[in-house]
Amino acid sequence: MIFQETRSAASSGDKLFHMERPTNACSDFRPIAFTGGTRMTDRIIPKEQADGIDRRGFLECMTWVGTGLAWSVCGGVLSSRALGADPKKAPQAAFTFVQISDSHIGFNKPPNQDVTATLQQAVAKINALPTRPDLLIHTGDLTHLAKPSEFDTVGQVLKTAKTSRVAYVPGEHDVFTDDGKLYLERYGKGTKGAGWHSFDHKGCHFIGLVNVANLKPGGLGTLGLEQLDWLKKDVQGLGASTPIVVYAHVPLWTVYAKWGWGTEDSAQALALLKRFGSVTVLNGHIHQTLQKIEGDVTFHTARSTAFPQPEAGKAESPGPIKNVPADKLRSVLGITNVAYVEGKNSLAIIDASLE
């Protein structure tokens, strides 16, 4: 009951949190997100401690996850016991997985005329991780124009990733030419509908959602009733303590509606996940890292491996940032590494650039 009461306080909205630029509170924080010449808004600092989460513990926790742009990810009450007060007793991750996104194979304009090379660099980065990831999740826009040759290249490059399993969800670029037919043939085997699916891995429940099918004129991303109905059935047998990882291409919260950076019916999906103590939502689409914590839900977007896009509203359109100097390009592309600590219900998310 305490859990529920606390949750309702936290779910009173964003008021509990506000965005701030990274501080140097933790010596291991090295903010590296760099977009179009300005520092991005990288991390969420709690405005109040009303949710009872040990924020100092967050910062200490981050010391074990290494350098790079580290995020506090342990949203929700359960995370307060997930983080030991003594950072030296670093918990061992039960497993890690990696998210990559927006490889846009087929794109060949400034600032990146060789997106295959940067995808290969992303894979090299993954293969060089100290812990071999159990899974690799690609959150869509595998290709730029959904051409067979582009899908081929994605498969060839990702085949070299040292991981046991690769999961995909489509982006709008993968499905707009043929309503997703080729995508489903190549990357959607065994999935439902437009490519949604779920699986369990070492106690975590992974859910891949598709919010780029049947897009309505003037609208945002959409999940649709059929998928929501499937989601309801998919999670109904799970215990509330099961850590949930949801991934979809377009953000499942409204980042910036004017640019289509949101999902119309995401609130209905999140309502179905409300009873869970740890929900991590991973998205792509906006080609930059952004995070929001709301109650027990952590929302996070990954960088692209192809090209950066402007911060919301900071340009005339969400098109690629073209004027990235060649020697800076890899600093604005990247991968996301996520660690799950068994019994702790907390997932630590680290974004790393391709540098």
Add this chain to the structure above:
Amino acid sequence: LGKTSVVLTAISLLALAAVGCAEDSANQYEKAGTTATDGGSPTAEAVKPIEIVIDNFTFSPAELTIAAGTKVTWVNHDDVPHTATSTAKPRSFASGTLDTDEKFSHVFTTPGTYEYFCAVHPKMTGRIIVK
């Protein structure tokens, strides 16, 4: 004979007058319609092919009124692909992929209002009114 001739002439004149009236009213109707359609622009311009430019994730002009038979061409000047896809089902037109600088044309023969959008970026919408 003379009488008959006069009567026939009179009938012919009446007939001509009637035709003239019909033609006049048809022209006026057409002109009135065209004026309303084009907001005062000359009829000759309405039948010229028209180009809609895609720039910065926007169709320009976003709304267009044309005469039936007008050929409309979309050209994409963005660095990312777009489409011009009719919202009607079944779709009355669909450009397919328009990568950078690619064009798509469609001749609108039937009067009506045609809404369309970009299937990649659905926030991009446009409307063509065919008179």
